[in-house]
Amino acid sequence: MAKSKAKQSAAWVIVVLLLIGLLGFGAGGLSGTIRSIGTVGDKSIPVVQYQRALNEQIRAFEAQVGTPVSFVQAQAIGLDQQVLNGVIAERTLDNEAAKLGLSVGDERVREEVLRVPGFRGLDGGFDREAYRSSLQRNGMTEAEFETSIREEAARTLLQGAIVDGVEAPQAYADTLARYIGEQRSITWATLTADDLTQPVPGPTDADIQTFYDENPDQFTAPETRAITYAWLTPDMIQDDVTVDATAVRQLYDDRIAQYVRPERRLVERLVYLDQTEADAAIAAITAEETTFEDLVAERGLALTDVDMGDVDENDLGAAGEAVFATNPGDIVGPFETDFGPALFRMNAVLAADETTFDEAEPELRAELAASRARRVIDDSREGINDLLAGGARLEDLADQTDLRIATIDWSTENRDDIAAYDSFRNAAATVAEGDFPDLFELEDGGIFTLRLDGITPPALRPLADVKDAAADAWQVARTQQAVLEEAEAVAAELTATAGFETVALVATSEENLTRRSFVEGTPPGFIQRVFEMETGEVITIDAGTFAAIVRLETQSVPAADDETLTADRDVFANSASAGIAQDIFEVFNAEIQRDTDVAINPAAVTAVHTSFQ
Known part of the structure; x- marks a missing residue:
């Protein structure tokens, strides 16, 4: 019970910290009169709740894709609607908990507020003014x-009542x-x-014609899209950008450890628990009774x-x-370290290395210019x-801005110039004639x-x-066919006991x-084919450029007390229980x-969305 309470307390600290850390993103762009984006039953949906959830989802998606995501892009993939649906589901649970009379007392709320580090003063105690001003900055009252x-506590109680204790059948995990x-x-x-x-002899003209007729997909040109585009990259304007010499020097100084490296050594360190063991070890090495x-x-x-x-x-x-x-290879010690007495072996000397400012300047200047x-x-x-938005054509953009205009006959095979970018290929594949030029x-x-100007x-x-x-493709296909035929013939000669050496194979x-x-x-699917075999059976597997000849020697099942089996059983049981609990909760929530x-x-x-742009 104590352990359970400790876990709950830790979870609450995280929840409250998230509330404080994420509440007010974009709040400055909203009118102070807008407090809610709607209602769910008797519960309103606070603006800050939707803002917080939307900001958190965008940041999570950025971490997933490894690149910044604009709000327009987030909307394009439906993140805003996902978040809104999630907030509605959450407030639905809050409304249901209230209808059921689920709640926690003032003392519990007080405990959670006092746990938040951001509400503490210099003496480490709760600071009422820090509490008030922090909430005010984030657009919330106490x-x-x-x-x-x-409400979070009541929602947790409701969720726990629904899913706690759900267990998958033991037979499922065992099987x-x-x-x-x-x-x-x-x-x-x-x-x-x-x-x-x-x-395999080369193909005749008739062979090539037949192969061409039977495999049209291999020789079909993909859809080609005639596209006009206007673009601008950092490389295009980098040479025209002015970089302050002071900034270059500052960047060099900030990275001085990278450019000026003292003499170093390649070292190994063996730590001992106490001085006696370490002394005995160095003595044994000195007496040539052992080695490092x-x-x-x-x-x-x-x-x-x-x-x-x-x-x-x-x-x-x-x-x-x-x-x-x-000298390299020498062992010294023991010397005291943070982990205990240790022996050190030096393996190599690395000379000091210095890149002067003049040598590094072009690279640093280029980096700052690109930024x-x-x-x-x-x-x-x-x-x-x-x-x-005012109706400018792409050609107008090229006249009035630094954007450069060009055309491309784009297909999935084209990866030159702007087509080398994934973002362009994705846009080129989906753009339709008459689309607004985003x-x-x-x-x-x-x-x-x-x-999009046209499609071929x-x-x-x-x-x-x-x-x-076509001739090359025929040769590859016919050669592989011959390899498979030869492999089948070899496999037919093997028995359940004959060695592979009898058919001259290693x-x-x-x-x-x-x-x-x-x-x-x-090849892919190899293990699956192996588990479809019977003991003593010999099969051939087409691996694309060769054939695999396989004989199944033995098959077995793990013993009931096998440690790996027991560990897997526990994992599968927990996973299945969690899945069933999630399904039950989703049905209840729906x-x-x-x-x-x-x-x-x-x-x-819309006002919330505007604050993100």
Whole structure:
């Protein structure tokens, strides 16, 4: 029970910190009269709740894709609607909890407020003024904040009442664990074109014609889209950007550790629990009774575990002077470290390395220029969007801004120039004739807009244009066919007991394979095919450029007390229980949403969205 309460308290601290840390994003752009974006039953949806959830979802998506995401992009993929649906679902639970009379007392709310570090004064105690001003900055009153804590607690109680104690049938976990834990042992070999007794002759004109006729997809040109686009990248204006010399010098000074590196050593460190063990170890090395490698192995370690990499003298503390005075291969110590007495082996000397400011300046200046160019482009977005909204054509943009206009016959095969950018290819694949020319971002901080001028549908290329490619493709296909035929003949000669050497093949044995195993050098689906085999069976598998000949030697199931089986059973049981609980909760949530009136104010939602732009 105490452990459960501790977990709940820790969770509450996180919840309250999130409320404080995320509440007010964009709040400055809203009118103080807008407090809610709608109602769910008897519960209003506070503006700050929707703002917080929307900001959090956008930041999470940015972390997922690894690049900044504008609000326009977030809207394009439906993040705003996902967040709104989530907030409605949350407030539906709050409304249901209130109808059921679920709540927590003032003392519980008080405890959670007092736990928030941001509400503490210099003496570490609760500071009423810090509490009030922090909430005021985030657009909340004390009553609203404390109500949010109370509602979160009630919602947690309701969710717990629905899903706590849900367990999956034990038979499900047992069956799945046994299935995953089954093992197979095989012997296998490969047969390639080099193993063919007769080389495959080249194709005749009739062979090429037949192959061309039977495989039109291989010789069909993809859809081509004629696109006009206007774009601007940092590279285009980087040379025209002025970079302050002081900023270049400052950047060099900030990275001085990167450009001026003192003499270093490659060092290994073996730490002991006490001085006596360390003294005995260095004595044994001095007497040539053991080696550093043996001492590492005796501790159950590998050399990689004791490798410190390249370090300077200061990194080594008390051992620094001695280590830097030794020759490569020498062992010194023991010296006291933060982890205990240790022996040090110095393996190599790395000379001091210095890149002067004059040497680094071109690179630093280019970096700052690129950064400045990205800011210039970013600052130009609003003006360009205004021109587009006013009906400007792409050609007009090229005349009135720094955007450069060009055309491209784009297909999925084209990855040149602007088509090298994923963002352009995605836009080019979906743009339709007559679409409003939105402004898009490029991965390097550039921007572009585009217009579809026409589409050429996929078309079969004439044989005369692809004859060489067709001949090569026929040769590859026919050679693989010959390899598979040879492999089938070889497999037919193998029995459940005959060695692979009887068919002049070098075989490899793989023991204790499971369905989660991977055998290097095998094609996709290899393990699945192995688990479909019977003991003693020999099969051939088409690997695309070679054939695999496989014989199943043994198959087994794990013992009931196998540790791996037990661990898997627990994992599957917990996962299934969580899944069932989630399904039950979703059904419950959907049911109460059907019985709850929801009213959303579109103008208020739009106002929130405006604050993000």
